[in-house]
Amino acid sequence: MDERLRRFLGFRLKRVFNLIRADLLEQLVPLGLHITTFSTLVVIVDHPGLRQSALADTLDIKSSNMVAIIDDLEQRGWIERQRVPEDRRAFALYVTESGQRLCEKAVALASEHESKLLTCLSDKELESLMHMLEKIETTAEYNDAEQ
Amino acid sequence: MDERLRRFLGFRLKRVFNLIRADLLEQLVPLGLHITTFSTLVVIVDHPGLRQSALADTLDIKSSNMVAIIDDLEQRGWIERQRVPEDRRAFALYVTESGQRLCEKAVALASEHESKLLTCLSDKELESLMHMLEKIETTAEYNDAEQ
């Protein structure tokens, strides 16, 4: 890569992100999942009854873009929308049995594959990498909220 | 973010990448640049006479997608395509004077803005972060080449 461009974190991130994304996608597509449907499924499994708006916030996806993702998962029979009695505008999301099974399979595949990609880093390094990324994210969010 | 999703580097990366990307784009758009045209311009400035195919490799962009990016920069008068006499299939790329000026302005803006986003990290941390990302990238490329 170009010497000057390489000094920008953004461009390093882009390359590594694209690498991991392409790699992960290769694992997910045969299961009928994409990046967005995969991450959505995991969150619904881990937080049964979550509403679409909260889900969109969690995943940092616009609620308008959330709709098609949830439609996809629902049409394939992996999750269900259920009306919330206390607020009839909202939908609570629940995983089905087959969705649960698929999720565990996909998570296993994904983490196995990601760890293969990360064998070049020690556990300590990986932890430090994760922590730094989290720090960037939270301070950026804080700065955004300040404005 | 979801506890289980957060353990995947891919999803941490995605969030930080999107943050930085949106931030950078806000700086570039008023100058008439996007992420792709910006990075392309920088590489051409730093490597005058580079051919399109080499540029595409450097930027990890498909050569078919490179065409529109170069068209854009050329139409705005910031770079020029010049036929290579030794290989009449190829174009060598050169920056114009105004392209050079724009490039320096954009780089200054971008690095200033990125460093604002990274104040939460020490120089040593940032260096380590860059180094780890580079390590992931190079080992992944090596593994790809192996297959």
Place this chain on the structure above:
DNA sequence: TATTGTTATACTCTATAACTATA
């Protein structure tokens, strides 16, 4: 035959505005 640049095309992800039904 292989490569450089190109066109056409499709799909994923992201972003915004406007709508509906409820609150």
Place this chain on the structure above:
DNA sequence: TATAGTTATAGAGTATAACAATA
């Protein structure tokens, strides 16, 4: 009036296949 979900739409980025000109 505000919010939850939805529709429509546009743009950025990425990916593949096929082509013309040249090697």
